[in-house]
Amino acid sequence: MKFCSEPGIKQILASYNNPKGNAETEKMIRTIKEEVICVNEFDSLDEAREKIKGFIEFYNREYPHLAIGYKSPSLCFKKWMEKEGGEKVA
Numbered sequence: 001m002k003f004c005s006e007p008g009i010k011q012i013l014a015s016y017n018n019p020k021g022n023a024e025t026e027k028m029i030r031t032i033k034e035e036v037i038c039v040n041e042f043d044s045l046d047e048a049r050e051k052i053k054g055f056i057e058f059y060n061r062e063y064p065h066l067a068i069g070y071k072s073p074s075l076c077f078k079k080w081m082e083k084e085g086g087e088k089v090a
Helices: 023-037 045-061 073-085
Strands: none
Touching: 023 045, 045 073
16 A cells, blocks of 8 residues: 555555456556557656556547447547437537
8 A cells, every 4th residue: 555655546446246346447457558558668757657648548539449339439429419419519
């Protein structure tokens, strides 16, 4: 716990009775490792943080997700808005 608290990392523990546990979190960490960390050489920790931050923004907007038919979240949101509101979203 002390190791996490020094750099300002808040540790959140999964409940013992949840069979899924941290599955989504573990998958996200694996994706960041495969798509960012393992394929880049960083000159500094700040550079690594910037690349990871950029990837997370890309992942949350444009990365194709299996759970939504390999579509991006932004495309699904646009389609949902058009369906709900009846108008096109730019």
